Amino acid sequence: MNNSQESAPESSVSGIKGILEKKGVRITESKDIDQLSSRGYGVADDEGLLLAFHEALYLMDKGMLVVIAKRKKEADFQSVLKEFESTSENAWTQYLAYRDLRSRGYVVREGFGSGVDFRVYERGEYSKDAAKYLILNVQEGKPLSLEELARTLKQSQSLKKELVLAVMNRRGEVVYYSVSQLNLAGMDT
Numbered sequence: 001m002n003n004s005q006e007s008a009p010e011s012s013v014s015g016i017k018g019i020l021e022k023k024g025v026r027i028t029e030s031k032d033i034d035q036l037s038s039r040g041y042g043v044a045d046d047e048g049l050l051l052a053f054h055e056a057l058y059l060m061d062k063g064m065l066v067v068i069a070k071r072k073k074e075a076d077f078q079s080v081l082k083e084f085e086s087t088s089e090n091a092w093t094q095y096l097a098y099r100d101l102r103s104r105g106y107v108v109r110e111g112f113g114s115g116v117d118f119r120v121y122e123r124g125e126y127s128k129d130a131a132k133y134l135i136l137n138v139q140e141g142k143p144l145s146l147e148e149l150a151r152t153l154k155q156s157q158s159l160k161k162e163l164v165l166a167v168m169n170r171r172g173e174v175v176y177y178s179v180s181q182l183n184l185a186g187m188d189t
Contacts, residue, residue, distance in 0.1 A: 015064075015066075016029075016032045016035070016036070016059070016064060016065045016066070017029070017032075017065075017066050017067075017068060018051060018056060018065055018066070018067050018068070019067070019068050020067050020068065020069045020070075020075050020079075020080065020083060021050070022083075022087075023050065023087070024042075024050045024051050024052050024053055024055075024056060025050070025051040025053070025055075025056035025065070025067055025080070026047060026048055026049070026050055026051075027042065027048050027049040027050075027051060028047070028048040028049075029048075032049075033048055033049040036049055036051070037049060038127075039107070039126075040107035040108070040109060040121070040126045040127075041055050041059070042055060043110075051065075052110060053080065053081075053083065053084035053087070053088075053091065053095075054084070054091075054094050054095045054098040054099075055098070056080055057077065057080055057081060057084065057095050057099075058095070058098060058099050058102055060077055060080065061077065061099065067080055081095070090137060090139070093137050093139055093168045094117060094137055096168060096172060096174060097117070097118070097135065097137050097166040097168065097174050098118065100166075100174045101118070101120055101135070101166075105123045106120045106121060106122075106123060107120070107121040107125075107126035108120050108121075108135075109121070109131065111134065111135065115136055115148060115151075115152050116134045116135070116136060116152060116155070116156070117135050117136060117137045117166075118134070118135040118137075119131035119133070119134060119135075119161075120132065120133040120134075120135055120164075130161075131161065132161065132162060133161060133162050133163075133164050134152075134155075134156045134159070134161045134162070134163050134164070135164050135165075135166050136149075136152055136163065136164070136165050136166065136179075137166050137168065138165050138166065138167045138168070139167075139168045140167055140168060140169045140170055141170070149179070153179055153180075153181060156179075157181070162178060163178070163179040163180075164176050164177065164178055164179065165177040165179055
């Protein structure tokens with residue numbers, strides 16, 4: 001994964017309205033659904049497009065999304081973040097890692113099982129190829145068991161994906177580490 005800053009062409013996405021729900025932010029306008037889903041945002045269902053909280057926060061931060069809460073009142077960043085924190089104890093670190101990856105030009109999708117927070121697609125490869133990286137968010141100073149790391153690494157290798165640790169340091173910066181299996185068999189002692 002390349003660490004160079006490269007912005008994705010998001011500037012054409014703006015003026016989108018979403019409705020705050022318990023599981024994320026709902027987009028119902030079909031033109032907005034098309035704009036967002038083609039750029040790798042949200043999950044489509046019968047009621048429209050559901051943005052994960054970290055996606056909605058990112059779009060709000062970029063000035064591309066207005067979120068409407070109860071009583072048709074506009075929700076601010078902090079109130080959406082508070083809703084996210086009610087569903088995830090690592091909400092803030094997930095958002096920061098998501099924002100960092102998106103700002104580098106990657107398409108970032110929800111992870112799946114075994115502690116994988118995100119699937120990340122190479123630049124320009126979303127909808128053309130499978131995700132290349134699996135991201136595991138870790139906070140500096142917060143323990144991560146070797147068993148959990150080994151299990152996640154085994155899963156990522158079985159899927160032919162590269163496992164990357166996104167380590168959030170105390171200053172809120174994200175540092176990425178590629179994880180691979182160390183094989184000491186055959187080494188002379």
